[in-house]
Amino acid sequence: MTDLFVARDLCKRFGGLQALRNVDVVQRAGETLGMIGPNGSGKTSFVNAVTGELALDSGTIDFAGRDITGVRPHKVARAGLARTFQAVRIFARLSVRDNLQTAMLVLDDAANSLEAEERVELLHWLKLDHRLDAVAGSLTLFEQRRLELAMRLMMRPQLIMLDEPVGGLAPGEIRAMMQILNELKARCSIFVIEHTMRVIRELADRVVVLITGEKIADGPPVDILKDQRVIEQYLGTAHA
């Protein structure tokens, strides 16, 4: 299997706080990679650093065989690495349709823009087709998360990084979202952050555990669950 995404030795410090400490992460093509860790352990910072939102102190990032270290966010997105935000981010005052059409601009000039049928199918799958004229800010959180996802898929990403995609959802919605994410695997590779093990165990082929900016474990979910350090430092609190 080839490496889709390689982060080497990432370091980031905010004043006196070391948010990322020599973090190495490799994601292979076709693999779903999970990242867990308690709040404040640096998961969002990791995604921000990878997608160019955050300038690294040191380290390198390769994506699809290209060095994307220090590349600005819009170029990372154009290269096929999309990301969502922990606090859902949509154009709240615009209609769902305008949100989607804005996201489609990226491929407007490229030849590989989504065909009309593909768009219809995508919106049908995410159950957004009846909400196109609604103001995006008036959607429920679950609908907003689906809209966010649809906007990214309009860009035909190779890899999508999801920052706590089930955060704030009701239990029934979480199950529906898990199903969506399982189906999403057929469309692109997934990197998913969660701070509960339950979601990761179901979705991910492999898990990276981050604690206070340091990677302390990396392996299949079953092994991670048995890892003594993970149990001690993290799982005990997360299950509470």
Next chain:
Amino acid sequence: MRRYLRSAITPQLLLLLAAAIALAVVVSGNRFFAFVLGITMISILWAAGMNLLTGYTGLVSLAFAGIAGISAYGTVGLVMRCGWSFWLAMPVAVLGAAVVGVLLGLPSLRLKGFYFALSSLVIQTVLSLGFVYFIGLTNGDTGISQIPPPDIPLTGVSFHGIGFDLLLTFAAWLSLAATWAIAHSPFGRRLVAIREDEVLAEAIGIDVIRNKMLVFFVGSLYAGVGGALYATYVGFASPRSFDLLSSLSIWLMVAFGGRGTFMGPVVGALILAPVPFMLQQYDTLKDVIYGALIIAVIVLMPGGVYGTLLAYVRRLPSLKRYLSKQRGGVPNDGSVRRS
């Protein structure tokens, strides 16, 4: 781009042009009213440019009049000193002003909302000082008078009277057509995305820096064309014509009418541009009225006159379908917006 230009020739726009021409002809008998209308047309042009920056992109540029001034002094200098035709001098000066507009905008590329407005205010102040200081080019506070009107190429005569009024009318209309085309183009969509959320815009592949520089350039073109027309129409240019108050009053036209709506700034300019002429005898009163209007608009009608009207009309189901096809504007729910 052709596609978007063609889409600009809509029935509404043609109607607007017809109405403006009719108005110009009707008032042409009275030089005072004709002059007020001419200034109003330049104001519409300026408001359209300010609307691109403020309404669509969400950047309040208080250096707008200063950029207009650079183009005005440039045009006047090239015409009066170098003997250039207006039609050669104006494009050169406008391009120069637009390049200056982009360069001056560079430091504020990362700024938003209040901080962007503040930095543009500083730039306007510096430009105003420059207009006073470079006496050799601007004749300082005294100003330049007896500026000739634009020539009609190859005829040996100049635009005057109703001819000049119609020229301004056409320029104003052209600026609206251009704004319409931009608002309906991918560029216009990108500007709205930047206004709504820069971080999200970048995450979906929009080059925020590049598009902001582009809109600085395009906005400065509007400012510049208006500046060159203003100086030659009035026949006089002084630093006061292109000061902070001028920038503010153009912003007010946009905000008063309705930011980010196509017709709002036109309505704002039509209502506000004549005000100074009505109150010529009461100069202090004019400033008080302007101040009161600024506060009233911000507090009572964040969507502006036209924007608020549009919000009411949008609630009528029969019009909903038609209006939902018009994009670019901010869906106004009457709530106070962040800017």
